[in-house]
Amino acid sequence: MLEVHIQKKLTHFTLDVQFVVRDEIVVLFGPSGSGKTTVLNSVAGLVHPDSGRIQLHDMVFFATGQKPMPTRKRKVGYLFQDYALFPHMSVKENIGYGMQSNDMSDVQAILDVLGIQHLLTAYPHEISGGEKQRVALARALATKPDVLLLDEPLSALDEATRLRCQDELLELHRMWKIPILLVTHDTAEAAKLSDRILSIDRGVLTPL
Numbered sequence: 731m732l733e734v735h736i737q738k739k740l741t742h743f744t745l746d747v748q749f750v751v752r753d754e755i756v757v758l759f760g761p762s763g764s765g766k767t768t769v770l771n772s773v774a775g776l777v778h779p780d781s782g783r784i785q786l787h788d789m790v791f792f793a794t795g796q797k798p799m800p801t802r803k804r805k806v807g808y809l810f811q812d813y814a815l816f817p818h819m820s821v822k823e824n825i826g827y828g829m830q831s832n833d834m835s836d837v838q839a840i841l842d843v844l845g846i847q848h849l850l851t852a853y854p855h856e857i858s859g860g861e862k863q864r865v866a867l868a869r870a871l872a873t874k875p876d877v878l879l880l881d882e883p884l885s886a887l888d889e890a891t892r893l894r895c896q897d898e899l900l901e902l903h904r905m906w907k908i909p910i911l912l913v914t915h916d917t918a919e920a921a922k923l924s925d926r927i928l929s930i931d932r933g934v935l936t937p938l
């Protein structure tokens with residue numbers, strides 16, 4: 731279970747949120763600039779709250795007055811909005827980045843569900859946006875994360891590809907059963923993917 735209770739002063743308001751994510755998909759839903767990415771970045775350790783606590787199972791990621799756990803030790807899979815693949819690396823190298831071994835058989839199930847087995851030798855500029863999205867998701871999952879953070883992962887995709895990727899994400903979640911925190915602006919996507927929706931505005935969670 732991921733437990734988050736943090737405060738952080740931002741430019742125009744103070745972020746102050748408290749929530750838990752069990753082995754479920756929780757959607758963080760709110761207007762631009764409401765603090766969603768800051769929440770995800772805090773869990774990943776890319777920014778630090780001013781105070782509070784972030785804990786995954788028995789691992790304390792952050793607690794007031796303690797040294798924050800470094801990002802690399804947190805076992806967090808993070809899929810950014812622009813999915814940033816390394817352009818000079820093949821698909822296989824991109825997925826292998828951060829894995830303990832380079833043995834693709836470890837991630838065979840992920841490659842199968844996402845249907846990207848045939849792309850392993852290609853480079854990012856040779857594949858479509860939807861394929862890049864799947865590769866980025868595979869890369870996030872390949873490290874066997876204990877928690878998955880997805881920041882508008884499907885927003886750049888066309889409708890048909892988005893719907894297919896949503897189904898793939900649900901299938902992967904059924905297989906993996908880890909806490910997933912997902913940011914989306916798409917109400918239909920939030921309804922389809924979420925076990926629960928947290929609505930955020932100006933740094934505060936509001937009931938839907």
Ligand SMILES: Nc1ncnc2c1ncn2[C@@H]1O[C@H](COP(=O)(O)OP(=O)(O)OP(=O)(O)O)[C@@H](O)[C@H]1O
Nearest residue numbers: 739740741742761762763764765766767768769777
């Ligand atoms: N390190 C920081 N220090 C101070 N203010 C910040 C910091 N990072 C972001 N902000 C401000 O906090 C607010 C929330 O930003 P954040 O990126 O978390 O929003 P968001 O909900 O993810 O927005 P979007 O949907 O547009 O990506 C913004 O007004 C931003 O300018």
